[in-house]
Amino acid sequence: MAQAATLTQAQLQRVLDYVRGCTKHSLRNRAILLTTHLSGMRIGEVAALRYGDVVAADGMIRSEVRLSATQTKGNRARVVLLPERLRAELAQYLQHFPLRSPTLPFFYTQRSPGFTADTLTHVVNAMYKNAGFDGASSHSGRRTFITNLAERGVGARVLMELAGHTNLSTTQRYIDIKPSMLRAAVELV
Helix, strand or coil: CCCCCCCCHHHHHHHHHHHHHHCCCHHHHHHHHHHHHHHCCCHHHHHHCEHHHHECCCCCECCEEEECHHHCCCCCCEEEECCHHHHHHHHHHHHHCCCCCCCCECCCCCCCCCCCHHHHHHHHHHHHHHCCCCCCCCCHHHHHHHHHHHHCCCCHHHHHHHHCCCCHHHHHHHCCCCHHHHHHHHCCC
16 A cells, blocks of 8 residues: 655645635644644544643643543554644634633534544545545645654654654654755765
């Protein structure tokens, strides 16, 4: 099975433009996409987010999210750092969907209390497909996050920790080698 495509900044913008103009829940969908692209979270982790995970008691977006073992793929608790850009996006989402209860899902749905990993996977895959990206999937944000950091020179051990992997070889499989990375490497000589 082919790996999920990584997206350039321009391609991500194209998906976000599609979401803004063509989806009923544009603020929510934008926040979901950017959560995967800017934090590297798995789609199942995004689906498992609760208000209390993301929003502090004072109503501010946390700078880090502490995921319990039940919220992660490896059944191992981990901390996800939220960059300022993502915190601003999530704050904008919250302006339209304010805090209800710390135990409720962070991302709303119309028909149920929250998304399951499978339903959110289908929603995100449809966004990419409808925006014209057949190779992209709910895992594209995570792969793009790791690849972009690698391209900027972030070390493999740091990438492994940010991804929540226990094995460095797993993290290395996420990195999409780009011609610009090869050029930058040889210019170091």
